[in-house]
Amino acid sequence: MTAIEFNNVTKSYQSGAHSVLNHMNFSIQENVLTGVIGRNGVGKSTLMKLIAGHIKVSSGEVRVFSENPFNSLKVSANTILVDDTMSFSDKLTLQQILKEADRFYANWDARLAKRLFDFFSFHPFAHHQHLSKGKKNTFNAIIGLAAHCPLTIFDEPTTGMDTVVRKDFYRALLKDYIAHPRTILLSSHHLEEIEDLLEDILLVRDGTIPFHGPITDLQDMYVKLVGKEEKVRAHVVERSSFGSQVNGSFIEVLVKNTFTMDEQARLNEEGITIVPVPANDAYVALTSGSKGGIDDVFNSATTD
Amino acid sequence: MKNAAGAKPIYIQIAEWIETEIIDGTLSADEKVYSQYQLAEQFNINPATAGKGLTLLLDKEIIYKRRGLGMFVASDGHEKLIAKRKEETLHGLIKDLLTEAKLLGVDDNQLVAMIEMERKKSGEGTS
Amino acid sequence: MYLTVPRLTDIVKKQFRYKMNAYTGIFSSLLIMQLIGIFFGVNSYSSYEASESLRITDATSTGDTPVVLTLVWAFITGILVTTLAYRNDAFSFVSNRLSHHLSSFLLVLLASVVGGITAVLAGSIGKFIVYAQNSTITIESPGLLDSPFSFFIGIATSILYTILFAGLGYTIGSFVQRSKLVIPLIVIVLIALPALNLSVGGVFFIEKTIAFFGTETSFLIFLMKVVITVVVLFALSVAVTNKTEVRK
Numbered sequence: 016m017t018a019i020e021f022n023n024v025t026k027s028y029q030s031g032a033h034s035v036l037n038h039m040n041f042s043i044q045e046n047v048l049t050g051v052i053g054r055n056g057v058g059k060s061t062l063m064k065l066i067a068g069h070i071k072v073s074s075g076e077v078r079v080f081s082e083n084p085f086n087s088l089k090v091s092a093n094t095i096l097v098d099d100t101m102s103f104s105d106k107l108t109l110q111q112i113l114k115e116a117d118r119f120y121a122n123w124d125a126r127l128a129k130r131l132f133d134f135f136s137f138h139p140f141a142h143h144q145h146l147s148k149g150k151k152n153t154f155n156a157i158i159g160l161a162a163h164c165p166l167t168i169f170d171e172p173t174t175g176m177d178t179v180v181r182k183d184f185y186r187a188l189l190k191d192y193i194a195h196p197r198t199i200l201l202s203s204h205h206l207e208e209i210e211d212l213l214e215d216i217l218l219v220r221d222g223t224i225p226f227h228g229p230i231t232d233l234q235d236m237y238v239k240l241v242g243k244e245e246k247v248r249a250h251v252v253e254r255s256s257f258g259s260q261v262n263g264s265f266i267e268v269l270v271k272n273t274f275t276m277d278e279q280a281r282l283n284e285e286g287i288t289i290v291p292v293p294a295n296d297a298y299v300a301l302t303s304g305s306k307g308g309i310d311d312v313f314n315s316a317t318t319d
Numbered sequence: 320m321k322n323a324a325g326a327k328p329i330y331i332q333i334a335e336w337i338e339t340e341i342i343d344g345t346l347s348a349d350e351k352v353y354s355q356y357q358l359a360e361q362f363n364i365n366p367a368t369a370g371k372g373l374t375l376l377l378d379k380e381i382i383y384k385r386r387g388l389g390m391f392v393a394s395d396g397h398e399k400l401i402a403k404r405k406e407e408t409l410h411g412l413i414k415d416l417l418t419e420a421k422l423l424g425v426d427d428n429q430l431v432a433m434i435e436m437e438r439k440k441s442g443e444g445t446s
Numbered sequence: 447m448y449l450t451v452p453r454l455t456d457i458v459k460k461q462f463r464y465k466m467n468a469y470t471g472i473f474s475s476l477l478i479m480q481l482i483g484i485f486f487g488v489n490s491y492s493s494y495e496a497s498e499s500l501r502i503t504d505a506t507s508t509g510d511t512p513v514v515l516t517l518v519w520a521f522i523t524g525i526l527v528t529t530l531a532y533r534n535d536a537f538s539f540v541s542n543r544l545s546h547h548l549s550s551f552l553l554v555l556l557a558s559v560v561g562g563i564t565a566v567l568a569g570s571i572g573k574f575i576v577y578a579q580n581s582t583i584t585i586e587s588p589g590l591l592d593s594p595f596s597f598f599i600g601i602a603t604s605i606l607y608t609i610l611f612a613g614l615g616y617t618i619g620s621f622v623q624r625s626k627l628v629i630p631l632i633v634i635v636l637i638a639l640p641a642l643n644l645s646v647g648g649v650f651f652i653e654k655t656i657a658f659f660g661t662e663t664s665f666l667i668f669l670m671k672v673v674i675t676v677v678v679l680f681a682l683s684v685a686v687t688n689k690t691e692v693r694k
């Protein structure tokens with residue numbers, strides 16, 4: 016079943032201004048854990064707020080559980096968006112906030128909430144606005160997990176958390192997802208941190224979706240050629256390279272994976288190895304376009 | 320430089336890990352294989368990715384599926400894997416060995432002698 | 447995972463309860479306002495010498511000061527619950543714009559009832575203080591013991607006025623949330639136009655409005671006037687903010 020659908024969605028915050036999302040089309044299936052990946056400021060948060068029904072489209076149509084999420088009580092009751100705009104009255108203690116959350120969410124897992132609360136050493140009588148940024152996000156993440164909402168959205172949930180807490184949070188997320196499969200969106204600009212958790216990737220760039228599909232497919236789109244510099248260069252001229260690194264007389268070049276069996280065999284004979292790349296390299300290649308890497312900035316400066 | 324294995328898609332690594340379990344006898348014929356959820360939990364990966372690793376083994380008929388019960392090691396799974404590893408891994412290694420030997424000017428006799436020596440060192444008469 | 451099918455009334459109830467717990471500040475500010483009201487209410491002394499041997503001290507407490515301050519409090523509270531911070535709090539849990547409005551309005555309504563009742567009681571406390579200090583008292587307004595019916599009508603009227611002011615604040619707050627340009631507009635309407643009006647000498651809208659409620663002698667008609675006005679104000683508030691984006 017389809018959980019989320021975007022049909023030709025455009026969003027700009029002021030009429031006539033540059034649009035944050037541009038004629039976006041995609042759909043996300045139920046119970047898939049999808050990573051919403053993109054660099055800062057490409058529209059990840061806007062996309063998530065549209066799904067949660069917090070903001071409205073400029074044109075096009077968003078469907079969540081086959082309803083327009085904006086002003087839909089059904090979508091709100093079945094969705095939780097965890098981000099840094101989550102706020103709670105300063106009159107409530109953390110313990111009271113959890114109690115309120117319990118009332119609002121039908122599937123609330125009070126036991127899990129309590130255990131995570133203790134594990135991350137929160138004080139029951141502390142107040143939300145006095146927490147540090149990392150602690151605040153950890154607390155919000157606990158609500159997001161324990162709510163067990165059929166659609167759970169985490170927008171950069173680990174901002175400000177230290178490394179240990181980040182790892183613990185991702186582990187908790189995975190374990191809870193395995194125990195209670197549900198549709199989860201998780202955004203981050205650090206793909207390498209979350210790639211193993213994800214089934215699908217929704218790549219956002221300049222308000223468009225250059226890639227949406229299984230993370231393994233993204234990985235398969237690119238390979239690295241490793242070999243003697245002159246031999247590799249000879250093969251790369253007719254392909255665009257997405258970054259290269261020289262180690263002595265050897266060179267690694269990131270290229271699109273479009274080699275036929277014959278070509279692969281020929282490369283092998285010439286002593287060039289085709290190496291699979293981590294998803295993060297593929298992501299960087301796909302989002303950096305053909306501008307090349309940071310090295311190229313300096314290379315062209317010296318050759319000019 | 321990252322080594323080639325490290326960048327291997329995780330589901331292939333999962334499949335290879337189960338293969339090794341079957342080859343070294345940890346998993347024997349008709350024994351139940353870990354579910355995708357157990358694998359996901361153990362390796363801290365998405366269950367769908369773990370499932371892809373299992374599908375890879377299903378396609379190669381190294382494991383089989385029993386409806387509602389899970390995946391089990393095929394009765395000839397062990398043999399298939401041995402044959403496959405001989406074909407793929409061992410041949411690959413030999414090819415590399417020969418290329419390196421050629422580069423260094425080591426002839427076939429010297430090579431065999433070197434292999435014998437290594438075998439004695441590790442204290443095994445036969446493989 | 448199965449989907450929950452929420453009912454609006456349930457969510458409104460939950461939001462109302464949440465807001466009751468979260469915004470206790472509304473009630474503590476009411477208490478402070480009324481204490482100030484009592485304090486200033488009894489401080490109207492006048493004393494003169496009737497003869498060389500007799501000094502008369504005239505201490506009065508009209509009981510109006512707490513009521514006026516309660517109306518100010520109601521107006522501000524009405525505005526307050528429509529602000530961004532309150533909205534983001536509501537949308538951190540399950541809500542849509544209508545449920546947010548309904549629950550906020552219920553909160554304001556409840557606060558107004560409490561405010562309206564306590565305003566009259568605070569007035570009575572003021573009178574009691576004057577009595578205790580001077581040991582003689584003349585009651586010119588109905589008290590609970592001599593005319594309970596009038597006393598309760600007094601309380602009901604106080605409640606209705608409080609609701610009216612809270613509703614006005616709520617509506618103005620909602621308009622401001624829609625567009626900040628409303629603020630100068632309100633300033634013009636409230637200050638500039640009446641001032642202008644005086645020099646022209648005609649009857650202005652605001653005076654008419656005050657007369658519309660203030661000169662009503664039948665309680666039932668007054669009640670209807672207030673209820674209809676508040677319902678219209680609320681509907682306007684919902685209409686202008688039903689497309690508001692939250693947690694931006």
